[in-house]
Amino acid sequence: MRIKLTIEYDGTHYCGWQRQPNGVTIQETLEKELYKLTGEMIALHGSGRTDSGVHAFGQVAHFDTSSRIPPEKFCYALNTGLPRDIRVQASESVPDDFHARFGAKAKHYRYTMRLAPHAGAINRNFELHIHEKLDIDAMRKAAQLIAGKHDFASFAASGSAIEDTTRVIYRSELASLESYLIYDIIGNGFLYNMVRIIVGTLLHIGKNSLPPDHMQSVIAAKNRAAAADTAPAKGLALMEVFYDVFL
Amino acid sequence: MRIKLTIEYDGTHYCGWQRQPNGVTIQETLEKELYKLTGEMIALHGSGRTDSGVHAFGQVAHFDTSSRIPPEKFCYALNTGLPRDIRVQASESVPDDFHARFGAKAKHYRYTMRLAPHAGAINRNFELHIHEKLDIDAMRKAAQLIAGKHDFASFAASGSAIEDTTRVIYRSELASLESYLIYDIIGNGFLYNMVRIIVGTLLHIGKNSLPPDHMQSVIAAKNRAAAADTAPAKGLALMEVFYDVFL
Numbered sequence: 380m381r382i383k384l385t386i387e388y389d390g391t392h393y394c395g396w397q398r399q400p401n402g403v404t405i406q407e408t409l410e411k412e413l414y415k416l417t418g419e420m421i422a423l424h425g426s427g428r429t430d431s432g433v434h435a436f437g438q439v440a441h442f443d444t445s446s447r448i449p450p451e452k453f454c455y456a457l458n459t460g461l462p463r464d465i466r467v468q469a470s471e472s473v474p475d476d477f478h479a480r481f482g483a484k485a486k487h488y489r490y491t492m493r494l495a496p497h498a499g500a501i502n503r504n505f506e507l508h509i510h511e512k513l514d515i516d517a518m519r520k521a522a523q524l525i526a527g528k529h530d531f532a533s534f535a536a537s538g539s540a541i542e543d544t545t546r547v548i549y550r551s552e553l554a555s556l557e558s559y560l561i562y563d564i565i566g567n568g569f570l571y572n573m574v575r576i577i578v579g580t581l582l583h584i585g586k587n588s589l590p591p592d593h594m595q596s597v598i599a600a601k602n603r604a605a606a607a608d609t610a611p612a613k614g615l616a617l618m619e620v621f622y623d624v625f626l
Numbered sequence: 627m628r629i630k631l632t633i634e635y636d637g638t639h640y641c642g643w644q645r646q647p648n649g650v651t652i653q654e655t656l657e658k659e660l661y662k663l664t665g666e667m668i669a670l671h672g673s674g675r676t677d678s679g680v681h682a683f684g685q686v687a688h689f690d691t692s693s694r695i696p697p698e699k700f701c702y703a704l705n706t707g708l709p710r711d712i713r714v715q716a717s718e719s720v721p722d723d724f725h726a727r728f729g730a731k732a733k734h735y736r737y738t739m740r741l742a743p744h745a746g747a748i749n750r751n752f753e754l755h756i757h758e759k760l761d762i763d764a765m766r767k768a769a770q771l772i773a774g775k776h777d778f779a780s781f782a783a784s785g786s787a788i789e790d791t792t793r794v795i796y797r798s799e800l801a802s803l804e805s806y807l808i809y810d811i812i813g814n815g816f817l818y819n820m821v822r823i824i825v826g827t828l829l830h831i832g833k834n835s836l837p838p839d840h841m842q843s844v845i846a847a848k849n850r851a852a853a854a855d856t857a858p859a860k861g862l863a864l865m866e867v868f869y870d871v872f873l
Contacts, residue, residue, distance in 0.1 A: 387746060387748060388748075389750070466747040495715075496701075497714065497715050498705070500635050500636050500710065501634060501636050501681055501752065503710050503713075
C-alpha cells in the first residue's frame, strides 16, 4: 500500500529534508518514526529537498508499507512520536503509481521579508529582516518578469549537475503588506537554490533602484555570476505541492 | 532622563516578564543589558506582567538614566547584546512624569487559536491547537458580551489580592480567518489571568454550544468558579499599550 503524507515543519533546527551522514534531517526523523510504528525499514520519498533552515507548510512525501494501520490514521500515529517542530497534517492512501517527486506538477514557495528598523523576535526564524530602504515598485516589476518559460541557468547554485535548466513559472508576485514583503512563486520545478537566488536578485534591484529590465539581463546571461547573492534560508517556506494539472 | 522602550518578545523560554528568584525573565534580561550599556543598576518598569509563555509585540517599559546614549539609539545598543527572542523595537525620551504602568490608558491583547485536526509545527509556540468542533457563532456572540464596564471578579485568578475588579472593555471580538480563530480584546486594565480565563470560557461555550447568555451569568456570578479553565499561555500576546486617551 502506498501512502501520501502532507508535512509541516519548522526547518530551523534541521539540516534540511534529505538524509545525510552528519546532522539530523526531516526525512530521517520521519523514517525513524515510521520504523517505530511499522517495524519496516521504510524509504520516504519527498517531493524534493529543502535546505537547512527552510520551512514547509505542505511538503509531500510517499512511502510503501504492508502495515495494517489505516492510511488516514498514519498522521495521528506519527504525530504522537514526532518532535513538535514536525507535524504530519494529512495521510491518505494513493495509487501505486503516485510519486511525490516525479508526479509533482507544480510547487508553491513563499519568501517573507520584514522591512523595519529592527528584526522581529517572534518570527525571527521565518523572515529575513531588511533595514535598508527598498524600491518596492522596481522589485514588483522585476518579480513579474520571472513568470513564463525561461532558462533559469543564472539562478542555479553553481556546481549543480542538472543539464536542462529551463522551467515554467506560473506565478511570480511580490506583495507589500504592512511592514512585510511577501514573494510568492509557483512553477513546474525549481533548480537548486533558485528561489533564494531570485529573492537575492530582487533585493539587489530594490536596494539599488535598478530598472526592472535588470532582471531580464540576468535571465539572458544564463550565468550564475549575473545574479546576486543567495538570500538566507530562513525566509523561505514550501507552501504546497500540486499533483493535478496546474493552471 | 526617562526613556520609554517598546519591546517585542517570544515568551516561550522565559519565566514571564517580572524578575523572580528562580528562572530567567524578560525584565531581568533587559536590566542586565542596560547595566552593561550604562554601568547603572537600572530598574525597568513594565506596563504590567506577562506570564511565562505569554508573548508581546508591543510591551512598554520605562527607566531613568544619566547615560549619554541618545534616547533613540538605546534600541540599537540593547539589541546588539540581547538574545534574538527579545527585540527592542523603539526607544524614545519621555517626560519625567511618564509611567509605563500607571500611565497606561488601555491595552490590546490577542489570543490565537488554530482549528485543525493537527497542531501546527511552525507556530506551535504561538497558538492553541483545538481539534474539537466549535460553535463559533455562539462564541462570537459571547465575546461581544464582554465589552462594556463590568465587575470581572469571575475572571480573576483566585488568590489575587486586587479589591476593585471592575474594568472597562472597549473591544472584545472573535474573528474567524481560514483555520484560525483570533480573539482581540482592548480594555483599560486586566485582572490576573483575565484574558486567558475569558478565552477558556469562550472555548467552553464553543465546545458545548452553550447560549451566549451563559457569558452573562458567568459575569454576574462574580465568582472564579463560574468561569471555565484558564486557557494556555502560549496563545496570548500583548499587542499594544495605549497612553493617550483611548476611544
